[in-house]
Amino acid sequence: MQAMAVSAGWRILVVLVVTVALTGCATRPADPEELAAYRERNDPFEPLNRAVFKFNDVVDRVALRPLAIGYRAILPRGIRNGIRNFLDNLEQPVVLANCLLQGEWVRARDTTGRFMTNTILGLGGV
Numbered sequence: 001m002q003a004m005a006v007s008a009g010w011r012i013l014v015v016l017v018v019t020v021a022l023t024g025c026a027t028r029p030a031d032p033e034e035l036a037a038y039r040e041r042n043d044p045f046e047p048l049n050r051a052v053f054k055f056n057d058v059v060d061r062v063a064l065r066p067l068a069i070g071y072r073a074i075l076p077r078g079i080r081n082g083i084r085n086f087l088d089n090l091e092q093p094v095v096l097a098n099c100l101l102q103g104e105w106v107r108a109r110d111t112t113g114r115f116m117t118n119t120i121l122g123l124g125g126v
Helices: 002-023 032-041 046-074 077-102 105-120
Strands: none
Touching: 077 105
16 A cells, blocks of 8 residues: 555656646747747747648548547447457567567567467458
């Protein structure tokens, strides 16, 4: 019980420290020299990033979210799980490449075995 209380206390402390640290970045400086330095360091792609974010947000609200709601309403859980398993299986070659690049040979062997088993016996991972 004490470990959980200590852990929760540390989490709260970390959140408070991060919050206080980030509030210093929230406003533009009022001094003209500091404002010029701020503008020099500022992200030149910020206007583009904001426009792309707004576009993505609209696409999400107008198209993707209704599509996802319909997908969940129409397809039963078992079929959705099969689709997710198939897509997860498609990721395994990327996981294998990552294991090989990191020199994790045992994990690479396990990933290869899992991919082959799911692809052959699991009908493509479904």
